[in-house]
Amino acid sequence: MEGLTAAHSRIAEIQNRILTFASASSTSTSAATSSAWSSAAAAAGLTGTSATAATAAPGSSDLESQVVAAASKYLGVPYAWGGTDPSVGLDCSGLVQRVFADLGIDLPRTSSQQATAGTPVASLDEARPGDLVLFDNSSSRPGIDHVGIYVGDGKMIAAPQAGEKVKIQDVGDPALIRRVLPPTAAAASALPATGTGAGPAGVPYADLFTAAGARHGVDPALLAAVAKVESGFDSSAVSSAGATGLMQFMPATARGLGVDPSDPASSIDGAARYLRQLTDRFGSTDLALAAYNAGPGAVARAGGIPPYAETQSYVRKVTSAAEAYS
The missing domain is CATH 3.90.1720.10 (endopeptidase domain like (from Nostoc punctiforme))
Incomplete structure (x- = not known):
């Protein structure tokens, strides 16, 4: 010593x-x-x-x-x-x-x-x-x-x-x-530039996040955060599980929402609609994010955020990124 x-x-x-x-x-x-x-x-x-x-x-x-x-x-x-x-x-x-x-x-x-x-x-x-x-x-x-x-x-x-x-x-x-x-x-x-309430300025597709958020009553900063965590703002991203596009939709979910995952505008609008639906169903942003990651059924069965390390981490990452973009 x-x-x-x-x-x-x-x-x-x-x-x-x-x-x-x-x-x-x-x-x-x-x-x-x-x-x-x-x-x-x-x-x-x-x-x-x-x-x-x-x-x-x-x-x-x-x-x-x-x-x-x-x-x-x-x-x-x-x-x-x-x-x-x-x-x-x-x-x-x-x-x-x-x-x-x-x-x-x-x-x-x-x-x-x-x-x-x-x-x-x-x-x-x-x-x-x-x-x-x-x-x-x-x-x-x-x-x-x-x-x-x-x-x-x-x-x-x-x-x-x-x-x-x-x-x-x-x-x-x-x-x-x-x-x-x-x-x-x-x-x-x-530091990334931030908006003054109009949207997450300084990130890719900021105008699309702002427009979709306004249409569906979802915080544009939250949409930007989902895109950041899901794909790193890469509209051509494909996950090992088969999720595609900027907002990483699984094929069945994309079809159900009428979303073209390869089109950033369609993908962002679909994600805003989906998050609105999930928020209305589960009553909180955290649970909506958990459902976006693990599926609504997993959240319903768990009666909250499922005890999956990936989902727990996902909710924290998106929430933290949304705070930074707000």
Whole structure:
């Protein structure tokens, strides 16, 4: 443990020198920073994934870069369930809470509580360094149970599980993304444009979402969120189950609604009509989304959102994206 503490102290010392140099010279590059960090880690005796510090993506704000640097200090710390002390070990949410506390930002203790902090981010494509990426990894007990800190380029810093150490790893497919940093000029410029009540401006097919929403009494932002989660706004998408088009209609459902799934206008109008029908039947947006994903019969049998991990995650993702587009 003394060796690990000394290593982190050495890396922290060089980190401060790098940050000072970066603030004094706009010509510093992320490659040079990464090289310096790697050299420091090697000199400290750390190797492998835990020895390589993350560097924030080009264009990151100062505060975003500070989060990445603060998280990098804990690379190599052992995982410990319930851990909040890096000299002993950290669990995933303990790491997140500690990193932001180092920057004077208070976050709740557990990953499920952290999932309610800040504001939603619609997708990983729109994530910024410093955002929280949250996961539902349990099929038996649906709910957020893991969290990491996004560092850019599809990577995060996280405390994975027992027997591992804090490390940089691929993000994969998070259930939620939350932005807890205050807005900055750099971060604000990367956010999708939003409308002022007229519709989800700044997304593909925004005018079609607005028109269909107005016709059928469905929030255009919700329609855009369904398209984002279902197909990534790809009108030619085909799923392994045979769902097609922008809004991913199964053939039987499309026929019943008189929808041409390959035509974005028809697909969006059909989805708005279908969501209106489902909302009227089940009485809530969440249940309508669950029925859109798992089928009305599954919702009726369950008497609520079915206990399927995929459906639980789907409802959260669409709801979060809709909030971001509103």
